[in-house]
Each structure stands twice: as structure tokens, then as C-alpha cells.
Amino acid sequence: MKGKFSVLSLALALGLAACNNGGSDSKTTSTDPHEGHDHSAQTAASTPHTQTPPPAQPEEQDPAASIPxxxxxxxxxxxxxxxxxxPSSKNTVFILFDPSCGHxxxxxxxxxxxxxxxxxxNLLYISMNDPGLMVNxxxxxxxxxxxxxxxxVLYDRDQEFIRKFHIPKMxxxxxVYGADGNLKTYWVGEKNxxxxxxxxxx
Known part of the structure; x- marks a missing residue:
């Protein structure tokens, strides 16, 4: 996994932004780390020319091409x-979810x-949340x-999904993986x- 973020910090960040109520998928979600922040109070004096750039955000990776x-x-x-x-010989769908997410x-x-x-x-619901919140x-x-x-409904105790499958934005x-175990398609957020x-x- 690229970037300086630990698995735990990624899990926490994902949890905080778990359910985007904007209704758009990852392809239309802004990746601007400054979005929503007001930097208008900064002046040239408060930002010296020798300032080092912020650490690079981890790049979005493609999901695992086959079931790991x-x-x-x-x-x-x-x-x-x-x-x-x-079970073999059929499509398998992994749904990464948060029990409190409205979508x-x-x-x-x-x-x-x-x-x-x-x-x-095969429909596999996966969550890193407390099983006590998932059971109902x-x-x-x-x-x-x-x-x-x-x-x-499966508990991802060791955050394996975001380490081995994918880190979604919401x-x-x-x-969706085919009977051969290869990825057919994926999406994040709402879909008809x-x-x-x-x-x-x-």
C-alpha cells in the first residue's frame, strides 16, 4: 500500500467518511485534500517559500483483480x-458496509x-465495525x-479487506467476482x- 498512512489510520479515515450522502460514486468524488477548508486567511508572510509540500496522499488503487x-x-x-x-460455480459479491450508513x-x-x-x-457483507453493531x-x-x-455477514477483525481487496472512498x-474468482466490476456509493x-x- 502506497503512502505513509497505517492500516489503522486508513480504517479510521474510512470510518469517518463512511457514508457519503452526496449520492455519487468514487469516479465523481473530489480528491482535493483542501476541499471544505478555508485558506483565505493565509498570507504570503505566513507561508514561507521554503515550506515543504504536504505529504502525498495515497493514490487510489484498483481493486484486487482476483479474490485474494x-x-x-x-x-x-x-x-x-x-x-x-x-461456494463455487457462481458470482460472489463482497459488500463493504457500515451498519449505520443510510445508503x-x-x-x-x-x-x-x-x-x-x-x-x-454469493452475497458477502463485510464490515470492520464491532460485531455487536453488525448482528442486527x-x-x-x-x-x-x-x-x-x-x-x-462477516466481521473483518484484522482489516484485511482494505489491505488486500481495496480502499474505497465511501x-x-x-x-462482483465471477465464478472463476476474477473481478468483473465494482462501484462505491449509490447505484440504481x-x-x-x-x-x-x-
Whole structure:
């Protein structure tokens, strides 16, 4: 991972900006580190010419091209869940989410209402949040998904997702891998449910 940020600081930063209510995806989100800051009070005198530039922000990386090895933990049982536990011969979708994120809740509600269309897709919800906050996510926002054999809610205890898969700019972040384990598509933030369903099953 490039840049001087630790995994923990990235996790904290991601948590603070977890749910962007602007409704745009990462391709349209500003990457200007000064956006929202007022620098009008600075004068030439307060900014000497010898000032060193701020440290470079980490560059956005492409997601993992194929599903990497990982170990997450099932929220309900605490048992480990690894790459070898993913049922084969079907698409697998990783959804990185925050239980308190409104867009994550809305997407899950929409997916639950369309469960019959995605019943042949592995749906893996991943979060670095406290499992105590995650355990009621599906019962509250996706009752039709709760308890289904193709749906798991997984705790990323060691922040493996942002180390091995991708560091998204906002939640929810969706990553669709084919039956061969290779990345087919991904997006972050809001997306029309019809487009989501199409991406999940293609």
C-alpha cells in the first residue's frame, strides 16, 4: 500500500467518511485534500517559500483483480470464513458496509426485496465495525436475506479487506467476482437497484 498512512489510520479515515450522502460514486468524488477548508486567511508572510509540500496522499488503487486469500469471521457464530469457504460455480459479491450508513441500509432493503433475482449469487457483507453493531443489520434492513445459505455477514477483525481487496472512498462498496474468482466490476456509493441486480448476475 502506497503512502505513509497505517492500516489503522486508513480504517479510521474510512470510518469517518463512511457514508457519503452526496449520492455519487468514487469516479465523481473530489480528491482535493483542501476541499471544505478555508485558506483565505493565509498570507504570503505566513507561508514561507521554503515550506515543504504536504505529504502525498495515497493514490487510489484498483481493486484486487482476483479474490485474494483472507480470513473474516461470521458475525453470528464467530467461526472463521476463508476464500475456500466460498461456494463455487457462481458470482460472489463482497459488500463493504457500515451498519449505520443510510445508503448501505437502503441498498440492502432493495436487495432484500429482490432476493429471488440474486438467490444464485454469493452475497458477502463485510464490515470492520464491532460485531455487536453488525448482528442486527440484516434483521433490521434485509429480513429476506437473513439466514439465507448464500448470504453471510462477516466481521473483518484484522482489516484485511482494505489491505488486500481495496480502499474505497465511501460505503457501500460493491465488488462482483465471477465464478472463476476474477473481478468483473465494482462501484462505491449509490447505484440504481436495477443496475445493481444486473451487475450481480451477469
Amino acid at each position: 486469500d483472507f480470513k473474516f469471521y461470521k458475525v453470528k457464530s464467530g467461526f472463521g470464513f476463508e476464500k475456500s469457504d466460498i 448501505c441500509q437502503q441498498e440492502t432493503q432493495a436487495l432484500a426485496k429482490n432476493y429471488e433475482k440474486i438467490k444464485d449469487v 443489520f440484516l434483521p433490521s434492513f434485509g429480513k429476506e436475506l437473513d439466514g439465507k445459505s448464500n448470504v453471510e 460505503f457501500p462498496a460493491n465488488y 437497484i436495477d443496475d445493481i441486480l444486473k451487475a450481480f448476475v451477469q
